[in-house]
Amino acid sequence: MSIKLAVPNKGRLNERSLQILKQAGLEIEDGVERKLYATVKNGDFSVMFLRASDIVSFVHKGAVDMGITGRDLVLESGLDVEVMLDMGFGRCRLSVAVPEEAGMEEAEDVPDGALVATSFPNMARKYFAKLGKKVDITVISGAAEVTPRLGVADLIVDLVSSGSTLKTNHLKEIAVIAESEAVVIASKRSLEEKGEEMRDLASALRSVADAEDKKYLMADVPVTALDDIRKFLPGIAGPTIMNIVGRDDVVAIHVVVDKSKIYDSVNKLKRLGATGILIMPIDRMVP
The missing domain is CATH 3.40.190.10 (Periplasmic binding protein-like II)
Structure with missing residues (x-):
């Protein structure tokens, strides 16, 4: 069932909204400059580009199913829409x-x-x-x-x-x-008709927002340092530890780290003898 999503056509929320859609795997066709409508290459979605201040009204009336706009605009409108997700940007x-x-x-x-x-x-x-x-x-x-x-x-x-x-x-x-901050809002009528598909989209966008302040860290570390490493690199469920072929004294660790803790974590790892430290961005974190 096709989902219509409204995105700000300019202003403080436009660029980041489009970036998040792309990171979620939704690639908008034909660019967005001066267009009102666009389709998504790899999904049953269409995108409408509107003024952020108009998106709440369009969602409330059911002209679009979902929209990305500012919470301030939702509060100012007083209209009855469902806030599905806080996006974590545009604060x-x-x-x-x-x-x-x-x-x-x-x-x-x-x-x-x-x-x-x-x-x-x-x-x-x-x-x-x-x-x-x-x-x-x-x-x-x-x-x-x-x-x-x-x-x-x-x-x-x-x-x-x-x-x-x-x-x-x-x-x-x-x-x-x-x-x-930026929020994803939904038409309550659309939720009754397309609830599963809309929640799937909100979940995909949430996975991008959850990854925003995280980094993926990989390093080769001495086995003797693992207890110390677990104290400052707990990760989501503890670091993933993998054996290295031909080495009994060194293992590879993979762990998700808060972006704000990367600097200190790398320095601590180096002091404990870690080598081959790699830091990578994360597009999405799907629970």
């Missing part, structure tokens, strides 16, 4: 930010009647209403960070990644409304 946060000289240190300091510029009016309105604040919302499509300097707004609600853009515009973050 950011929706924050309240004010001019550095404004004298506000937390959201509770925002005065009634303050003018808030944002591309997320629904989330901003709900957040300040929950605080009991009566603010005025100005909806903008981008560049919220310049609005206080231009006198268009007193503060902003906007997506923040590193915070460098805020600093450049002399703004400071005083509250976080929501955390966001």
Whole structure:
């Protein structure tokens, strides 16, 4: 049964989404530039390229079965879709930010009647209403960070990644409304009709996301060092140990290692006499 998948046509989520599809084994035909539709060479899938902000609506209406978009956009829409998978990239946060000289240190300091510029009016309105604040919302499509300097707004609600853009515009973050990252969403109606196939696709994408922060390490190590090696290279179920033909004193180990631990692991292995150390990327980790 054919699955229709929506992917952002540009922006912060586009390139990584396409890369993950490729790593999952889904090769999109004929490129993607300026196209609305594409097919997948090796599966019963079609891909639609849409604005990330429109994907939630298309999925909700069942025009596409699944989509990759930002959690922030799902929350802002308020539409009833199924979040099947956190993708682990495109991480950011929706924050309240004010001019550095404004004298506000937390959201509770925002005065009634303050003018808030944002591309997320629904989330901003709900957040300040929950605080009991009566603010005025100005909806903008981008560049919220310049609005206080231009006198268009007193503060902003906007997506923040590193915070460098805020600093450049002399703004400071005083509250976080929501955390966001790329997610796979699904139409609830489609899940009833194509649930197995959709879960298979989500599982394939999950296997890529799970492999994102992992590396595959291989090395020849002295047998006498194995007990020490097991202490810092537990792997998923312990290192795989293989005999080397003609050697009784050395074995080969294969193990999956967190990317953040590769540097220390290699140094420890070298101190224990390991040789032939190889580090390889992992496309997918299928449980």
